[in-house]
Amino acid sequence: MIDIKTIKEAEVLTMNVVGDVDASSSIELDTALQAAIESKEEKILVDCTNLNYISSAGLGVFMSYIQDIKANDIKMVICGLNEKVFNVFEILGLHQLLTIKTTKEEAKSHLGEV
C-alpha cells in the first residue's frame, strides 16, 4: 500500500510518499514522478519520512529517472529515509547518483541554495 500526496509550495513540488513501495505500488510512484517531470517542475522534493519499505521495483523507479532529471536540469532531493531504506539505496549505490538528505529542512535548504 502506498499513498503519494503532491503539494506545490514556493516553486518546490513536494511529494509525500507514505507506506510501502513494492512491485505493484511502484507503478503509482512511477506515475507521480513522471507527471512531475513532464510538467517541467524544476525543484522536486521527495519526502520519504513515512516510507517503511522499498523493493527493488521501487528502486528501479527512482533509478529510471536519474538520466531524465539530469537531462532536464531538474533538482530532485530525497529526504527522510529511515535507516533500513537508506541502507537499501546505499547498497545499490543510488545514494551516489541521487541527492539524499536526512531531514526535510536540509532538503529544502539544499533546493533553496541551488
Next chain:
Amino acid sequence: MPQKVIIRLSAGFAFIFWLLYLFTDLFILFSKSTGINSGIHEAIPNLMLNLFIATLYLYFKYKVNRIESVNFTDLLWNIFVTGLLATLGSLALRMFVLALGNSKLAQNIFLIDTFYIMNMGLVSLFLVAVFAVWKRLILYQKSKFLLKIWTTFEYTLVLSLVFNVLPINIPESYSQYYVVLLVLMGLFLSVNMRWVAYLNFKQKWKSILLILLVILYLGYFANILFGSTDPEVAITNTIWSNVFLIALITFTFIYSLFSLLVILFNLPTSSVFEQKLEEVLNFQRLSQSIQADQNEGQVYQILLDSAISAVMADAAWIELNQEDGSIDYFRHQINNDEIVKIKDYILKNKITGIFDNSTDKSLKIEKHLAKLKGQGYKSILGIDLNVQGQQIGTLALLKEVTDGFDKETTNILKTFVSQAEVSVENYRLLNQAIVNERYKEELKIAQKVQSSLLPDKLDTNTDYDIAAFSIAADEVGGDYYDSFRINENRVAIIIGDVSGKGTSAAFHMSQMKGVFQSLAQLDLSSKDFLAKANTAISNCLEKTSFITTAFFIIDQSSKTIEFSRAGHCPTLFYDKKAKTATYFTNQGLGLGILRNDDFHKYIQVNKQAYTHDDIMVLYTDGITEAKNSKGDEYGYDRLKDTILLHVKETPEVIQRKLIEDLYSFTGTEFIDDDYTTLVIKFKKELASE
C-alpha cells in the same frame, strides 16, 4: 434358453397341439358317427386346444417382448398384420364353403368340423396376439398394484380354461357370473393407457387407424364364433370354453375402444406434449453442448433455436458484445438492418424494460413497434446473457402477435438462457484451465532450462572449497551465480540478483550468464569487468530493471581476492586469525543504473589477502530480507552470528546450517523471494604456503 429358441419352439408346439386338437376331435366325431368306442376321452380335444392357446400365448409373449423400443405403433402394426392374415385365412375358408354350395361335400360333417377347428385356430391366434400386445401396453410404466391385478386377471382366465377340461359339472349360471367377473377385471385394467401420452400427433392418427381395424377384426371373429350356431360341430364348444372366449373378446374389445377414445381425445393436446418434449430435448442439448473442441457459437445457435421453438417466435437474434467493441449476431428471420432499426428506435424513444435491467416495463411497446413500418412485429422480449457476472450479450425475440410472451414461456426461456450461460461459462473455464495447464508446462520447461544455467559444480583450485545453494520463489528466478577458471592461478566467481522475480528476471539472469561467460575469458580487472558488463547488460534491460552483482577473482599465486561490487549486498568475510567476521564496505553501483560511460567512476577495486580457514559468504538479499511472521528481517547481524557459530565446519555444512537457521527464523521454507548463498572456505593447508 435364448428367446429366439423359445419363440421357435413355442410356435412349433402350438402347431403340433393344433394338429392334435384337429385329429382327436375328428377321431371322436368319426367314432361317434360309426358308434365305435374311440377310447379317447372327450376332454382330450379341449385339452389340446388349451395347450394350443397356452403355447400360442408363450409365442406372442416373447415376440412382443423382443420389440425393445417403446414404439407403440409398431406393436399395433404387429397385431394388425396378424389380424389381417387371420381374417384373410378365415375368409378364404368361408369362400371355399360358399363355392361348395349345397353339394354333398358341403354337408360332410368332417369337413365342417375341420373348417370349424381351422377357424378356431385363426381366432385364437388373433386374440392371443392382441392380448399379448394389450398386456404390454397396459403394463407400460406399471405399478406394483397394477401388476397384481393383471396377474390375478391372467390366472382367472387360465382357470376358465382348466374348468373346460375338468370332468366336473359346474352349473351354467356360475359360468355367467364368471364371465361378469372377468369382464369387470378387464374393464378395470383397461383404464391404464399411459402409453398414449407418448405418441406424437402423427403416431396418434396411425394408432387410431390400426385400432379401428383391430376392432373390425374382433367384430368379424365374434360373428364367426357366436353368429353361426351349428349344433353338430359344437361338440368341443363347451360352456367353459365359451367363457374364456367371451371374456377374451370382450376384454380386447373394451381396451381397443378405450384406447381409440383416449387417443381421439388426446389429439388436440398432443402438440403441447410434443412441444414440452422438444423443450426437454433442447434443454438436454444445451447442457451437453460443452466440449473443449467445440466453440461457443454452437451453444448460441442451440439457444436461439430452442428459444424460437419454445415461444414460437417469428424472428429472433442473439447479439454478443465482442472484446473489440463490435457486436456478433446470430439471427433468425431478420437481417442486421432491421435489428439496428429496432434497437435505435427503442433507444431513441427511451423504451424501458426490454434491453435493460429496469423493472419498469414500458406498456406501450406494442404501440411503438407498430410504428416501425414494414416489420409487422407486435411484441418483443429481451433477455440478458450473463457469464461470470458480466453481460456478454442479449437474446431478443419478436412475435407478430400482441402479448406474445406469457409468463410460462418466459420462464422456460429464462431456464434455457441460464443453461446456455452455464454451458458457456463451463466452456470458458475449461479453456482457461487448458491454457493454464499449457503455461504450467512451459514454465516447467523454463525451470529446467534455467536450472541448467546455474552450474552443478563450481570451479575451485587447491586453495578453497565452495558450496552453493539457490532457490527461486517462482518456477524461475533472477538469482545467479557462476564461476570461470581464467588460468592456472585465477578463478572468477560471480553472484548476481536481477531486480524483480519470475519470468522477466529469469530472462535477464540468462543474459547475465552470457555476459559473464564471455567477459570472464578476457582476464579483466574486476572493475573493467563490471564496466563492460554494465555496457553490455544496459542495452537489454528495460528502463526500471537493474542487476546487482559482486565479482571476485581468487588468485592462488598471490593469495589474494580481487573484488568489486555492483550494488550487490556486501560480502561477509571471516578472518580466522582475528576471529572476526566483517562485511566488505566497498562502494559500487548496480548494473543498468547508469547507462553511460560514467559508470566506472562508481566502481572500486578492492583486495583482500586470505589465509587458511578464512571464510567468504556470498548471498543475495532474499536471505537478509527474509521476514518472519512479525515482519522482522533476517538481517546482517543474524547472518554474521550464524556463520560465526559454524566457522569450523566445511562450506557445505556452513551453507546448510545457514539455510536451516533461515528457515527456523522465518518459520517456513516458502520465502517470497529468490535466495542464494555461496560459501567459500579456504583450506587448512594452502598450496605452497
